[in-house]
Amino acid sequence: MELREKAKQLLESGDVKAVLGFEPGTGGVRRPAFARSAAQAEKLVFDGEQNLASYVTHKEVKRLGRVAVAARPDTLRALLQLMGERQIKEGDLLPLVVDADGQVTELPSGEAMEEYLALSAKELPAKDRELLDRLGNMTRQERWDFWQKELSRCIKCYACRSSCPMCYCGHCTMDCNRPQWVPVPSHALGNLEYHMVRAMHLAGRCVECGDCGRACPVGIPIHLLTFNAEESVHAQFGQRAGASAKLDYAMSTFRPDDKETFIR
Amino acid sequence: MSEPNIYLPHLMRIAKITEEAPGVRTFRLEFVDEAAASAWTFQTGQFGLYSAFGDGESTFCIASSPTRKGYIECTFREVGRVTAGLADKEVGDIVGFRGPYGNVFPIEDWKGKNLLFIAGGIALPPLRSVIWNCLDLRDWFKDITIVYGARSVADLVYKHELKEWEARPDVNLLCTVDPGGETPDWAGKVGFVPLIVEQANPSPENTVALVCGPPIMIKLTLPVLAKLGFTPDSIYTTLENRMKCGVGKCGRCNTGKSYVCKDGPVYTLAQLNRLPAEY
Amino acid sequence: MADLYQLSSASLDALFAALGADGRRILAPTEADGRSELNPVTRADQVAKDYLQTTLSAKETVFPKVERLLSYTLAPGQVDLVDAEPTVTPTVLFGIRPCEASAFAALDAVFNWDYRDKFFNARLEQLAVIGLGCTRRDDACFCTAVGGGPGATKGSDILLTPMAGGYLAEVLTDKGRAIQALAPDLFQPSQGVDKAALLAEVPAAFDQPALTAKLPALFDSPLWSEQSLRCLGCGACAFVCPTCVCFDIQEEADKTGGRRLRAWDSCGYHMFTLHASGHNPRETQGARWRQRIYHKFSYYPERYGQLGCVGCGKCTRACPVDMNLQEHLVEASQVNP
Numbered sequence: 119m120e121l122r123e124k125a126k127q128l129l130e131s132g133d134v135k136a137v138l139g140f141e142p143g144t145g146g147v148r149r150p151a152f153a154r155s156a157a158q159a160e161k162l163v164f165d166g167e168q169n170l171a172s173y174v175t176h177k178e179v180k181r182l183g184r185v186a187v188a189a190r191p192d193t194l195r196a197l198l199q200l201m202g203e204r205q206i207k208e209g210d211l212l213p214l215v216v217d218a219d220g221q222v223t224e225l226p227s228g229e230a231m232e233e234y235l236a237l238s239a240k241e242l243p244a245k246d247r248e249l250l251d252r253l254g255n256m257t258r259q260e261r262w263d264f265w266q267k268e269l270s271r272c273i274k275c276y277a278c279r280s281s282c283p284m285c286y287c288g289h290c291t292m293d294c295n296r297p298q299w300v301p302v303p304s305h306a307l308g309n310l311e312y313h314m315v316r317a318m319h320l321a322g323r324c325v326e327c328g329d330c331g332r333a334c335p336v337g338i339p340i341h342l343l344t345f346n347a348e349e350s351v352h353a354q355f356g357q358r359a360g361a362s363a364k365l366d367y368a369m370s371t372f373r374p375d376d377k378e379t380f381i382r
Numbered sequence: 383m384s385e386p387n388i389y390l391p392h393l394m395r396i397a398k399i400t401e402e403a404p405g406v407r408t409f410r411l412e413f414v415d416e417a418a419a420s421a422w423t424f425q426t427g428q429f430g431l432y433s434a435f436g437d438g439e440s441t442f443c444i445a446s447s448p449t450r451k452g453y454i455e456c457t458f459r460e461v462g463r464v465t466a467g468l469a470d471k472e473v474g475d476i477v478g479f480r481g482p483y484g485n486v487f488p489i490e491d492w493k494g495k496n497l498l499f500i501a502g503g504i505a506l507p508p509l510r511s512v513i514w515n516c517l518d519l520r521d522w523f524k525d526i527t528i529v530y531g532a533r534s535v536a537d538l539v540y541k542h543e544l545k546e547w548e549a550r551p552d553v554n555l556l557c558t559v560d561p562g563g564e565t566p567d568w569a570g571k572v573g574f575v576p577l578i579v580e581q582a583n584p585s586p587e588n589t590v591a592l593v594c595g596p597p598i599m600i601k602l603t604l605p606v607l608a609k610l611g612f613t614p615d616s617i618y619t620t621l622e623n624r625m626k627c628g629v630g631k632c633g634r635c636n637t638g639k640s641y642v643c644k645d646g647p648v649y650t651l652a653q654l655n656r657l658p659a660e661y
Numbered sequence: 662m663a664d665l666y667q668l669s670s671a672s673l674d675a676l677f678a679a680l681g682a683d684g685r686r687i688l689a690p691t692e693a694d695g696r697s698e699l700n701p702v703t704r705a706d707q708v709a710k711d712y713l714q715t716t717l718s719a720k721e722t723v724f725p726k727v728e729r730l731l732s733y734t735l736a737p738g739q740v741d742l743v744d745a746e747p748t749v750t751p752t753v754l755f756g757i758r759p760c761e762a763s764a765f766a767a768l769d770a771v772f773n774w775d776y777r778d779k780f781f782n783a784r785l786e787q788l789a790v791i792g793l794g795c796t797r798r799d800d801a802c803f804c805t806a807v808g809g810g811p812g813a814t815k816g817s818d819i820l821l822t823p824m825a826g827g828y829l830a831e832v833l834t835d836k837g838r839a840i841q842a843l844a845p846d847l848f849q850p851s852q853g854v855d856k857a858a859l860l861a862e863v864p865a866a867f868d869q870p871a872l873t874a875k876l877p878a879l880f881d882s883p884l885w886s887e888q889s890l891r892c893l894g895c896g897a898c899a900f901v902c903p904t905c906v907c908f909d910i911q912e913e914a915d916k917t918g919g920r921r922l923r924a925w926d927s928c929g930y931h932m933f934t935l936h937a938s939g940h941n942p943r944e945t946q947g948a949r950w951r952q953r954i955y956h957k958f959s960y961y962p963e964r965y966g967q968l969g970c971v972g973c974g975k976c977t978r979a980c981p982v983d984m985n986l987q988e989h990l991v992e993a994s995q996v997n998p
Contacts, residue, residue, distance in 0.1 A: 144977060150982050173891075178889075178947065179890070273717070273726055273900050275927075276930075280893035280894055281895070281982075295462070296462070298463075304924060329981075333897075335897045335901055336698075384779060384783075385782060385783075387744050387779055388779070390730075390731050390742060435733055437912060461937040465937075475738065476738070478742075624936055627910065631772060631776070631906070632908045632909070632926070633956075634907070634933060636952075644775065660948070
């Protein structure tokens with residue numbers, strides 16, 4: 119069954135209160151769309167870029183009730199990570215995957231999502247892989263200069279944070295003023311510290327969807343920071359964000375056989 | 383050429399600190415610059431932005447009366463970064479003050495009228511300014527009734543002044559605490575403020591009502607006043623909203639086309655009814 | 662009354678040189694990585710050739726993203742306040758669009774009603790605008806619906822309209838005449854140029870006065886929460902907008918002293934109106950989205966007699982999820998209260 123048909127069926131049966139997918143927007147660009155009726159389901163398409171998992175933690179979306187979500191692999195990873203972090207429950211959502219022929223399969227459980235993801239290896243888009251390698255081959259000074267230049271353009275609009283499915287905290291570190299961990303204004307220190315803290319908070323949690331980089335209105339490739347943190351965690355601990363709904367998060371778990379000796 | 387910097391505060395020295403209730407303090411502040419002290423005036427209803435240097439600014443009403451010269455007072459509860467910074471200060475320390483901002487209670491318009499003050503908890507400070515202003519001009523007004531309540535006896539603010547008002551024959555004070563908030567020796571009333579107002583059965587005839595309290599108290603008191611026959615034009619309140627600039631520019635306190643910091647904080651109920659309920 | 666001239670493309674370098682010799686910095690759209698932004702230029706060939714709009718707006722010249730308001734030093738029992746003086750560079754904005762040029766009036770309305778903001782005024786005084794009319798538009802533009810147009814002169818000191826060999830130049834204000842006086846030979850007499858024929862066609866997308874009149878009745882409409890379901894609550898739209906002016910005041914200090922900074926803020930953030938008690942007058946994204954629309958199209962005109970939107974479309978282009986303002990306004994125009 120195709121996405122629009124499936125959406126209509128789910129809405130008409132009352133199985134879900136909304137189907138979250140995409141629709142054509144300004145100049146043909148794809149944007150997130152909430153279909154709440156069979157008529158609205160008519161406009162749904164699947165080929166958008168945004169990671170729709172960002173919406174499942176919005177209270178306005180939670181209030182709608184059970185929601186079906188058109189999910190690409192990075193969306194599924196984000197949903198699994200959110201389940202592991204206890205932000206959503208299995209029954210709250212119905213992920214829908216669409217294959218190359220446009221046929222829709224429901225993945226109603228964490229297990230089904232994990233099985234689906236296991237079918238294909240996760241790969242970074244070539245462009246991002248190339249940029250990460252280029253950054254990795256720079257000297258520390260070159261890399262520092264690169265980021266200083268990029269971050270000087272940052273206006274601290276927080277589009278990156280808002281578009282990220284893993285940045286769901288109701289009271290973000292940036293919102294805290296007791297103490298003021300990170301300066302609010304968009305000066306050099308305020309920009310640098312914000313992005314550094316965010317990259318650290320996403321290490322091991324970033325599903326590498328790249329939404330933050332796409333969201334940035336001034337075109338800073340900010341996703342490379344969190345990608346790099348994620349790749350680091352993978353290289354050192356063998357973990358990937360969103361691999362499973364059962365969290366085994368290297369950055370917050372201690373085991374007696376951990377390779378670091380400093381804590382012993 | 384340089385215009386004045388509207389964001390630059392006056393420096394104020396803390397002359398006196400009174401612990402009003404748990405977490406609630408009153409500061410008496412005096413201008414460090416004596417020239418500013420003699421030139422500066424305000425009218426009742428106005429507010430200011432008070433700085434704890436190092437923490438930031440917070441908005442409180444000016445809780446003292448303009449008839450009392452040489453100082454201003456503010457009363458605040460410790461709830462966040464800036465109020466915690468202020469709460470740490472001692473007599474003699476320097477804080478900042480920008481003001482007076484906002485509009486005023488039009489007390490000249492109330493000459494010859496009865497005044498009914500209704501306040502709850504930490505919302506007494508703005509009305510306290512008006513009360514003292516009116517008591518200092520006592521023969522302008524007819525009957526003055528004050529209904530004030532708090533959650534418990536300990537939470538009543540200006541306890542010493544409550545006794546003064548109680549003792550005055552030209553003031554009718556009805557002091558109340560929420561059921562369960564009384565102490566064994568409590569001689570005042572027990573019951574929520576709206577109920578006490580209803581029991582007092584004030585006449586709306588030639589009377590102006592000022593209401594200030596937590597949202598729930600206001601929500602339950604306004605229908606009582608309506609039932610008693612008070613018209614929206616005769617009921618005044620003072621709003622609070624999150625503020626930063628205090629001068630109608632930063633947009634934060636904007637409610638409908640109104641800036642609470644400029645067109646308020648004093649509004650009649652009639653004016654409030656014309657604004658969206660975003661406050 | 663505008664004085665009409667023609668300026669050849671070849672003479673721009675000389676004009677820039679004359680401005681530079683007069684001690685003025687020239688900010689113009691320059692292109693990098695497929696996007697254009699305002700940057701200092703000294704030569705005409707540095708200016709982006711075929712751009713429509715910069716991503717960020719020119720408001721940064723008069724309302725920077727960070728501005729020091731005051732500073733102070735601290736010692737036991739003592740506070741010494743230091744007033745801040747804005748560092749202002751005489752600046753000419755070259756090549757911004759008529760929509761953006763008209764936005765300065767909207768900023769001025771906020772910064773100078775009642776109290777006057779010295780930081781904004783110091784910068785505005787040293788700013789001159791050479792606007793550039795539009796020969797094309799995109800799907801996000803809607804200037805004509807909000808009282809503007811591809812050749813509108815409001816806010817420009819000189820307005821250039823591209824034509825064969827260069828530009829039609831309308832010298833509009835004293836600041837414009839002062840620029841002309843720096844290099845009068847470059848401004849050739851104009852010969853019967855049909856300006857309208859040079860400009861893009863931008864039919865009005867909706868009836869704005871009708872919408873403004875209708876908004877009070879739509880306040881409780883479910884439309885606003887529906888439209889904002891995909892809104893992420895970031896500040897991109899407010900920050901790129903040439904008329905958005907809401908700001909935060911932040912304290913940065915240690916035991917020896919500190920400073921108070923003004924920074925851009927957005928009514929779209931949930932913390933914008935959050936009280937210390939936890940009460941939030943605009944609890945939902947729908948209420949915040951509604952505020953954006955109403956502030957620009959209802960409260961602003963009621964208060965300042967002008968709209969808070971110039972139809973530039975920057976918000977639409979910057980939004981990560983395509984909250985197309987024109988589209989939303991057209992929908993609001995059509996919905997029944």
